[in-house]
Amino acid sequence: MKKITLILTALLISTFMLVACSEDKDETKESDNNVVNEENNDGKDNEKVEKGDDSKNNDDDSGKSTSEITTEDQLDLTLGDTGKFDTTLGTYEVTLTSAKLLGSEYEGIKSQLDGFILFDIKVKNTSNVDLEIDDILVSLEVTDNPDGSGFGDASAAFDSVEGLTGTLKPDEELSGQFITEVYDADKYYFRTLSGIVEGGGSNQVIWTILADEAK
Template sequence: MNKQLKISAAIAVSLCLLVACGSNENDSEQSSVENEPESNESEDEVNSSGLIDKDELNEESDEEDSSNQDDDNTEDQLDLEIGDQATIETTISSFEFTLDSVEIKDELNAVVPDLDVFIVADFTVTNIYDEPIMIEDATGIFEVTTDLDGGGYGDVSEHYDVDVKTVTGELQPGETITGQLVMEDQTNAEHYIRVKSGLVASSSVRNQAIWTFTEDDSE
């Protein structure tokens, strides 16, 4: 009799343990399920807070960089000759410059240059910007040189008492004007009029333009 009671008690204890384990597993599953909505709700709160996803931010940055690159469309023009026109873009304006003709002279109006020769350049400027530009700002960016790897010499007309057509003042949008530059240079088989290399290097002028000419091109 005592043996049967012990067996019955053991069976009862086992059943209680099984029920308790099943209850703990159910509580654990329920707790896990209840935590999931809180995680999703947290993500929804972040997404609805106005914060930008990192991938979206990278895409916008790439689009902005591409847009900025498109702003700089004017190309270098390195093989120009007398009579050719170049489009010049600076940080403050855009204009077209044509080197109409050149004269290479040992003296000008009985004035001798400090260097070997005078270069008298006839030019045409057209303002293609949407605001007025200063003519002297446009023409003042050019220099003459015999060495593209070296320095050059700008307009010196104001330093000499010579009879040339200098032009200054405002040039309105769409307006065109002609004038002359006077430069000094060394004797050489070839000469180059270009945008001052320092202005291009500093990005003050966004593109280079180079006209090549010889004494045979001189009028």
């Protein structure tokens, strides 16, 4: 009788242990499945986020008003010619109507170089956006060395010089003067700053003015 009781007890214990082990395996398997599902969901969520960010970036890029420079360089303009500028600001035209060398002193101001040169110019806005005259003027320079740097407008320093300022509406044009210091030379170049051209901000436009034409 005792043997039968022990055998039954052993069987019950074995059965209990088998059931417990089976439940543990099921719980472990379920836990592993949950982890895998969470990882997969995280991956999908991250993918959605990345796609969403890419889509947002693409939308941002498509909303930018990029300006591609398509107008050819004009390197051989002379007095009286009109240069066409294609820039990241917009498009415009500049006509150089006259040039005059003023000597080493003008209105009581002495040149730190050899003298001054004064240009009469006309600027026309050919784009469909407003353009600031100051932005146009700071992109222009005069030099006697085509491979060197030049000098910008100093019209604000002189009372009698009719400097250009203000805002140009589309199709609007304005006439005024541009003055700067120069070295003594046989010819001068009125042009777009080379740094702006090299940076892709504008096509290059150059007028060549002989010293004899500016007397």
